[in-house]
Amino acid sequence: MILSASEISRRLSEGNLIIDPYSRESQQPASYDLRVAEDTVLPKGACTLVHSIEWVELPTDVAATLRCRSSFARRGVLLGGGFVDPGFRGQLTLCLVNAGSEDVCLEQGNRVVQMIMQTVLNGDTLYQGRYQDSRGTVQTR
Numbered sequence: 001m002i003l004s005a006s007e008i009s010r011r012l013s014e015g016n017l018i019i020d021p022y023s024r025e026s027q028q029p030a031s032y033d034l035r036v037a038e039d040t041v042l043p044k045g046a047c048t049l050v051h052s053i054e055w056v057e058l059p060t061d062v063a064a065t066l067r068c069r070s071s072f073a074r075r076g077v078l079l080g081g082g083f084v085d086p087g088f089r090g091q092l093t094l095c096l097v098n099a100g101s102e103d104v105c106l107e108q109g110n111r112v113v114q115m116i117m118q119t120v121l122n123g124d125t126l127y128q129g130r131y132q133d134s135r136g137t138v139q140t141r
Helices: 005-014
Strands: 018-020 031-035 040-042 047-057 062-068 077-080 089-098 104-106 111-119
Touching: 031 047, 040 047, 047 111, 062 077, 062 089, 089 111
Parallel strands: none
Antiparallel strands: 018 047, 031 111, 040 104, 047 089, 062 111, 077 089
């Protein structure tokens, strides 16, 4: 089941979910828009790594799917990789591919990626991978 805006707000207020800094403008009816942390140019035909402003901590019963926002997809921006396991903590490195015909400029704070959170039933394993507690843009490890 996908978490609604009210469920996301409830979990945030109870401390069961962390999105910091949280932006009311980024809250959508059934997703949260992640913002880029720095000005970046996405050159046409290239994959560019950029990290979110937000520090995210998912509880044991929540996973997230990442999707490029349609306003950027219409310009040819695609998102590579797009799943966040329960128990993940850190800033998210976003793999943005510009398949469009022109470079795309991103300004710090642009809402580029939707994080769609869903419940995980009977989850008993948490993420403990090499990207745990990521800060900034993280290259492959």
